[in-house]
Amino acid sequence: MSDQPPVHPPVQSGLSIYRRLLSYVKPHRKVFLISLLGMVVLAGTEAGFAYLMKPIMDSGFVNHDPVSVRTIPLYLIALFLLRGLASYASSFGMQWVGRGVIADMRAQLFSHYLQLPAGYFDQRNSGDLISVITFNIEQVAIAITNAITILVRDSLTALALLGLMFYHSGLLTLTVLLIGPIVGLVIYKISHRYRKISKNVQHSMGTVTHITQEVIDGQRVVKTFGGHDYERHRFDEVNQNNRQQYLKMTSTQSISVSFVQFLAATVLAAIIYMATRDEASSIATPGAFISFITAMLLLMPTLKRLTTVNQSLQRGITAAESVFEILDTDPEPDKGTKQLGRVRGVVQYQNIDFTYSGSHERVLKDICFKMSAGETVAIVGRSGSGKSTLVNLLPRFYDSTKGKILVDGHNIHDYSLFDLREQISLVSQHVTLFNDTVARNIDYGQLEQTDESRIIAAAEAAHAMEFIRELPDGIHTLVGEDGLNLSGGQRQRLAIARALLKNAPILILDEATSALDTESERLVQQGLEELMENRTTLVIAHRLSTVEKADRILVLDSGQLVESGTHTELLEKNGHYAALYRMQFQDD
Ligand SMILES: Nc1ncnc2c1ncn2[C@@H]1O[C@H](COP(=O)(O)OP(=O)(O)O)[C@@H](O)[C@H]1O
Ligand SMILES: [Mg+2]
Structure with missing residues (x-):
C-alpha cells in the first residue's frame, strides 16, 4: 500500500x-x-x-x-x-x-x-x-x-x-408526482411478497437436499434399521411442499407482472385524459406530449434504483x-532494536509464568532453567503439561505473562522479531508444505537466493534426497496443494532439510517424529541427529533414545518444572520421571 x-x-x-x-x-x-x-x-x-x-x-x-x-x-x-x-x-x-x-x-x-x-x-x-x-x-x-x-x-x-x-407541463408533472408514490408503494408490497415466497422456495429446496444427503451418507444405517418407509414418507412431505411453494411463486410472479402493467396503463390513461381534455394542463404539441411520456418512463427505473x-x-x-x-x-509487538548477528545459543528462562489470553489457568508456573550453547535439553511430561507452550515462548509466538527469557544474556524483547527468529529453527509434528517446488519448500523464505548445491546437501543430510531422486523432476517437482501424496516420514525429512539449510544456532523439536511409524521414524531420526549437532536444542520427545541422549531432562507437570537431571539421575530419584518412564517409554 x-x-x-x-x-x-x-x-x-x-x-x-x-x-x-x-x-x-x-x-x-x-x-x-x-x-x-x-x-x-x-x-x-x-x-x-x-x-x-x-x-x-x-x-x-x-x-x-x-x-x-x-x-x-x-x-x-x-x-x-x-x-x-x-x-x-x-x-x-x-x-x-x-x-x-x-x-x-x-x-x-x-x-x-x-x-x-x-x-x-x-x-x-x-x-x-x-x-x-x-x-x-x-x-x-x-x-x-x-x-x-x-x-x-x-x-x-x-x-x-x-x-x-x-x-x-407543470400540472401534469405534479399529477405524476402525486400518483407515482402510490403506484410505487403497491409495487413495493408486491415485490416484498414475492421475495418472501422465493425465500420459502429456497428453504424447501434446502430441506430436500438435507434429507437426501442424510439418506446417502447414512445409507448403511437406513439399510440395517429398515428406515426406507420412514425416509420415503419424510421425503414425500418436503417434495410436495417444494412443489407448492414453486407454484405459489410462479403465480405471484405472473399476477404481479400483469398487475403492474395494468397500473402503469391506468396512470398513462389518466395523463392522456388530462393532457387532451383539460385546457390548463394541456401540452403545446403532440411532440411535447411524447417527450413528456418518454421522460416519465425513463424516470421510473431511475427512481426505483434510488430507493x-x-x-x-x-x-x-x-x-x-x-x-x-x-x-x-x-x-x-516488535519494539526490539538491539543488533543481532548470530547468537551463541545460551538460553535462559527466568521465572516464566504464562496464561493464554481468554483463559484464567496458568499454563506455566515460575519456570526457571538455563541452557549453555550447544546443549541438548529434553522436555518430558504428560500431554497438556505445557511443553509446547514452553518452547513456543522462545520464538515469541506468545509473550510470557511474567518473567523473562534471555538469549545470549539479553531479553528476547530487545531483539527485533525478525532477528530473534533468524536464530531459531523449529520442527514440529505438523509439516507445512507450500504450493511450490520441493527445492523452494526446503529453501522456504529465501526468495530463490540459495545455491542449488546447498539445497541438495541439506536434503542429503536430512536423508530426504533418497526419495526426492525418485520424484519426476527431482527437487524441481511441484509439491502442489495436496503435498504430492508424500508420506508423513517424507514430509518430516523435508522439514528437517529446511531446518538444516536455515542453519540456525537454536533448534526446537516439538514431537517432530510422533506422527510417524517406527520404520520412517528410524530414517528421520538420522536426519534429526545431524540437525541437533552443535546447536542448542530444546527437544520435546516421546522416544526414549532421544531423551536418553539429551544432556539434561526437564520434567514438566501441570506447568511446573518438577525435576531436572540426566536420565540415570532421574531414574535413581524414582520420582515423576521414573513414573513417566515406566508408563510411556516401556515399549521402546
Ligand atoms: N492456543 C491455546 N489457547 C488456549 N489454551 C491452550 C492453547 N494451546 C494449549 N493450551 C492449553 O495449555 C495447556 C498446555 O498445552 P500444551 O503446551 O500444548 O501442552 P503439551 O505440549 O505438554 O501437550 C493445555 O491445558 C492446553 O489445553
Ligand atoms: Mg505439545
Whole structure:
C-alpha cells in the first residue's frame, strides 16, 4: 500500500467508516472524477433523448420540415455517441476505482495477516478470516461503487428528467408526482411478497437436499434399521411442499407482472385524459406530449434504483466493518532494536509464568532453567503439561505473562522479531508444505537466493534426497496443494532439510517424529541427529533414545518444572520421571 490510511479510533460510526472508505479512493481520485463526470454527461443525454422526441414528432412527422428531417437523425446519432462514451467512462472508471480499492485493501489485509500474533489465530476460524479477504472486501467495493453510481447518476438523471417534464407541463408533472408514490408503494408490497415466497422456495429446496444427503451418507444405517418407509414418507412431505411453494411463486410472479402493467396503463390513461381534455394542463404539441411520456418512463427505473441506495450503502458499511476490525487489531509487538548477528545459543528462562489470553489457568508456573550453547535439553511430561507452550515462548509466538527469557544474556524483547527468529529453527509434528517446488519448500523464505548445491546437501543430510531422486523432476517437482501424496516420514525429512539449510544456532523439536511409524521414524531420526549437532536444542520427545541422549531432562507437570537431571539421575530419584518412564517409554 502506498497510501497508508490514517489511524482510527476503535469505535466506528457509519460516517467514520464511510470516511475511511473514501480514503481508499483517494489514490484513484483522478479516474474517480472522470467517472463522475461521465455520470453527469449520462444524466444529460438521458434527458436529451427525451427532449429530442419533441422535434422528431413535431418537425419531422407533423410539419415535415425538410431541414429538421435531415438534422434530427444526426443529433440522435451524436447524442448516442456521446452517451456511449460517457457510459464507458463512468462504468469503466468506477470499476477501475473499485478494483483498485479491492486490490489495495486485499494487499493491506494480507500483509496484516502475516503480522498478527499467533494468539489471534487461535481464537478465530481460518475460514472466516479467508472469507473476509475474498468475500467481504469484494462486497465493500461492489456495494460502495454501486451506491455512488446510483447516488450520482440516478439522482442527476431524475433531476434532469423532472426538469424536462416541468418544462413541458407543470400540472401534469405534479399529477405524476402525486400518483407515482402510490403506484410505487403497491409495487413495493408486491415485490416484498414475492421475495418472501422465493425465500420459502429456497428453504424447501434446502430441506430436500438435507434429507437426501442424510439418506446417502447414512445409507448403511437406513439399510440395517429398515428406515426406507420412514425416509420415503419424510421425503414425500418436503417434495410436495417444494412443489407448492414453486407454484405459489410462479403465480405471484405472473399476477404481479400483469398487475403492474395494468397500473402503469391506468396512470398513462389518466395523463392522456388530462393532457387532451383539460385546457390548463394541456401540452403545446403532440411532440411535447411524447417527450413528456418518454421522460416519465425513463424516470421510473431511475427512481426505483434510488430507493435501493441505502440498502447498498448499509451492506458495504457492514462488510467494511469486519475488514477494519481486523486491520485495527494490533500486530505482534516488535519494539526490539538491539543488533543481532548470530547468537551463541545460551538460553535462559527466568521465572516464566504464562496464561493464554481468554483463559484464567496458568499454563506455566515460575519456570526457571538455563541452557549453555550447544546443549541438548529434553522436555518430558504428560500431554497438556505445557511443553509446547514452553518452547513456543522462545520464538515469541506468545509473550510470557511474567518473567523473562534471555538469549545470549539479553531479553528476547530487545531483539527485533525478525532477528530473534533468524536464530531459531523449529520442527514440529505438523509439516507445512507450500504450493511450490520441493527445492523452494526446503529453501522456504529465501526468495530463490540459495545455491542449488546447498539445497541438495541439506536434503542429503536430512536423508530426504533418497526419495526426492525418485520424484519426476527431482527437487524441481511441484509439491502442489495436496503435498504430492508424500508420506508423513517424507514430509518430516523435508522439514528437517529446511531446518538444516536455515542453519540456525537454536533448534526446537516439538514431537517432530510422533506422527510417524517406527520404520520412517528410524530414517528421520538420522536426519534429526545431524540437525541437533552443535546447536542448542530444546527437544520435546516421546522416544526414549532421544531423551536418553539429551544432556539434561526437564520434567514438566501441570506447568511446573518438577525435576531436572540426566536420565540415570532421574531414574535413581524414582520420582515423576521414573513414573513417566515406566508408563510411556516401556515399549521402546
Ligand atoms: N492456543 C491455546 N489457547 C488456549 N489454551 C491452550 C492453547 N494451546 C494449549 N493450551 C492449553 O495449555 C495447556 C498446555 O498445552 P500444551 O503446551 O500444548 O501442552 P503439551 O505440549 O505438554 O501437550 C493445555 O491445558 C492446553 O489445553
Ligand atoms: Mg505439545
